[in-house]
Each structure stands twice: as structure tokens, then as C-alpha cells.
Amino acid sequence: MGLAHVNPERPTCPVETTLRAIGGRWKVLILRELFQEVKRFNQLHRALDGITQKMLTQQLREMEADGLVLRTVYPQVPPKVEYSLTELGRSLKPILDAMHDWGEQFFERRHSLPTRSTSAESR
Amino acid sequence: MGLAHVNPERPTCPVETTLRAIGGRWKVLILRELFQEVKRFNQLHRALDGITQKMLTQQLREMEADGLVLRTVYPQVPPKVEYSLTELGRSLKPILDAMHDWGEQFFERRHSLPTRSTSAESR
DNA sequence: CAGTATCCATGGGGATACTG
DNA sequence: CAGTATCCCCATGGATACTG
Numbered sequence: 001m002g003l004a005h006v007n008p009e010r011p012t013c014p015v016e017t018t019l020r021a022i023g024g025r026w027k028v029l030i031l032r033e034l035f036q037e038v039k040r041f042n043q044l045h046r047a048l049d050g051i052t053q054k055m056l057t058q059q060l061r062e063m064e065a066d067g068l069v070l071r072t073v074y075p076q077v078p079p080k081v082e083y084s085l086t087e088l089g090r091s092l093k094p095i096l097d098a099m100h101d102w103g104e105q106f107f108e109r110r111h112s113l114p115t116r117s118t119s120a121e122s123r
Numbered sequence: 124m125g126l127a128h129v130n131p132e133r134p135t136c137p138v139e140t141t142l143r144a145i146g147g148r149w150k151v152l153i154l155r156e157l158f159q160e161v162k163r164f165n166q167l168h169r170a171l172d173g174i175t176q177k178m179l180t181q182q183l184r185e186m187e188a189d190g191l192v193l194r195t196v197y198p199q200v201p202p203k204v205e206y207s208l209t210e211l212g213r214s215l216k217p218i219l220d221a222m223h224d225w226g227e228q229f230f231e232r233r234h235s236l237p238t239r240s241t242s243a244e245s246r
Numbered sequence: 247c248a249g250t251a252t253c254c255a256t257g258g259g260g261a262t263a264c265t266g
Numbered sequence: 267c268a269g270t271a272t273c274c275c276c277a278t279g280g281a282t283a284c285t286g
Binding site: 013014016017018023028032088091092095096097098100101102103104105107 | 225
């Protein structure tokens with residue numbers, strides 16, 4: 001198994017390997033959702049504000065092909081499909097954590113600056 | 124200062140904040156280069172195989188606007204411009220490290236699998 | 247050297263309709 | 267519910283040429 005969808009160029013450096021796995025437009029956010037809990041398709045669709053069904057499907061398929069995400073279909077009507085993280089997917093946690101920490105720190109920095117009042121900025 | 128170029132939507136979650144800062148097509152790789160050492164424009168251009176001048180300039184400008192990268196111009200002929208990381212830029216190191224580690228681990232996994240011989244898979 | 251400026255192709259992504 | 271299938275637009279990014 002390995003980054004099936006991505007371009008088959010030379011392995012290059014480890015950072016690029018990672019980028020090929022989670023560099024997609026929505027993948028990190030999908031991971032964030034799935035780290036919270038196993039989720040169904042529409043659950044993800046609602047959680048990822050702005051994503052289209054097409055993109056969600058596409059990104060999920062790629063992550064599945066790369067072994068990051070497990071897709072479980074319950075043969076019933078109406079259909080029920082659950083997405084969860086594989087062990088490999090869960091091994092991305094340190095990256096997500098680091099991104100979370102940095103974003104939080106960045107946010108705090110801004111709040112420690114002189115508060116630029118949300119003045120008459122209409123619209 | 125703060126993610127000047129990115130879309131001005133609501134702050135949302137920390138992970139998204141980070142994505143807005145380094146989610147660009149080439150930014151992580153630029154960071155990787157600049158963590159090695161201060162570099163000049165053409166040095167970066169050569170190091171980032173596949174990137175175009177336009178993209179390199181654009182991504183650097185965005186990272187500069189976001190306070191991640193410092194651009195130093197030496198007023199001389201021919202021009203000399205150096206790019207380095209700001210303190211904020213260097214604070215991204217844990218993320219880069221995590222990505223490096225994961226990519227490396229991934230690579231090792233593949234090598235520890237039964238070697239699927241590069242058999243008669245023509246093309 | 248370190249960029250702009252232009253033109254152009256690709257595909258990301260929206261909208262809509264349909265299905266097992 | 268969880269998709270697939272089309273059609274289509276436009277922003278992103280590539281290639282190329284030019285410049286202080």
C-alpha cells in the first residue's frame with residue numbers, strides 16, 4: 001500500500017512523502033474530523049463547511065487508497081457508510097497535534113496585541 | 124500581522140489557522156529549505172524541483188506577508204536577495220519535524236514489507 | 247540575479263440531476 | 267443515505283518572454 005493516487009515520481013524527501021499523503025485540499029480537515037470519532041458521509045459533509053460532495057468523495061477515496069482511512073459499508077437500506085482512521089491514519093496524530101498547537105499559539109499572539117476594535121467596518 | 128493573504132473568513136479551528144498559513148502548494152517545502160539555511164532566490168528555485176518562478180515569488184510574498192519569512196535585499200548589482208525564517212517561521216519546526224518523521228516511518232514500512240519484485244510490470 | 251508581465255491550459259470546484 | 271455522472275466556469279498554476 002502506498003500513496004496510490006499520487007504522482008509516481010521518485011521518493012524524494014520524507015516531507016514530500018507526507019505532503020503527498022495529506023497535502024490534498026481537505027485531507028487535514030477530514031483527518032481532524034475522524035480523529036474525533038468515526039463518522040458517516042453526511043456527517044463529514046456537514047462538518048467540513050464549504051466542501052462539495054464531489055470533493056469529499058474524492059479526497060476520501062484517495063485517503064482510502066493510501067491506507068489512511070477505512071471505509072465500512074453496512075449493507076442495509078438506507079445505506080450506512082462509516083469512515084474511520086486506520087492505524088496508519090492514526091499515526092498522523094503528531095502532525096495534527098503540531099498543527100493544532102501552532103494555530104492556537106498564533107491565535108493567542110494576536111489576542112495579546114493591542115485590540116484593534118471591530119469598528120465601523122460595515123459589510 | 125496575520126495571514127494577510129488568506130481568505131478573511133471566520134477564524135474557525137486552530138488547525139485551519141495553520142492550514143491557511145502553510146497550506147499553500149509549496150510552502151512546506153520552502154520552509155524545509157529555509158530551515159536548512161538562509162537562501163537566495165535562485166537557490167530556492169533550484170532546490171524546489173518543479174516550481175516556477177511565479178509560484179516561488181508568490182508563495183514567498185505570502186509567507187512574508189504572514190510574517191513567516193524575512194526578505195532581505197542587498198542593494199547591489201547584480202541584485203542579491205536573501206530569504207530567511209522569522210521567529211514565527213521557525214516556530215513551525217515541530218510541524219515540519221512531525222511531517223519528516225511520518226514520511227520516514229512510512230518509507231521504512233514499505234521497505235519492511237515482502238519485496239514485491241519489480242517484475243514484468245511493463246510500461 | 248531576481249524578479250515582472252503575459253498568455254494559456256488544467257483541473258478544482260459549483261450546480262444539478264440521477265441511482266442503488 | 268451515500269453516493270455517481272455531467273456540464274461548466276474560473277482561479278490557479280505552468281510556460282515563456284522580458285527587465286531593472
